[in-house]
Amino acid sequence: MGYLNYAGAPTSFTIDDEMLAHVRAVVVTKLRRSESFALTIPTIGAASETLWIHASIPLRFSLVDDVPLGRPLLVAMMEAASSSGGLDLTDERLARSLGERSFTHAMSA
Numbered sequence: 001m002g003y004l005n006y007a008g009a010p011t012s013f014t015i016d017d018e019m020l021a022h023v024r025a026v027v028v029t030k031l032r033r034s035e036s037f038a039l040t041i042p043t044i045g046a047a048s049e050t051l052w053i054h055a056s057i058p059l060r061f062s063l064v065d066d067v068p069l070g071r072p073l074l075v076a077m078m079e080a081a082s083s084s085g086g087l088d089l090t091d092e093r094l095a096r097s098l099g100e101r102s103f104t105h106a107m108s109a
Helices: 017-032 071-081 092-099
Strands: 002-006 013-015 037-042 048-053 059-062
Touching (some): 017 071
16 A cells, blocks of 8 residues: 655555556646646545645655556546546546556656
8 A cells, every 4th residue: 555645744645556656647747737636535434535736735655666557547547637527536437447457667756
């Protein structure tokens, strides 16, 4: 499991390493383009939190290992992040896409 720390908060979001590696790639790409977006993350139980991702807000991604990235999932996530609803990790279609991906090797950040 990996961790996403948002805005220097004392607690982090726990996210599956494979999903977090894809989220990191999307976030870095969007921020490099100066594009802000909403990111919805599942929390305990059926709850979720929506974060505003912007270059002025500090983020820290912590992953144990490099994880292979799948282009179809990255494309789906980029499209979602560019939509009015933002990137929603509670969307079951993204979870299914994670299992159906073709691999590219992720580089360490």
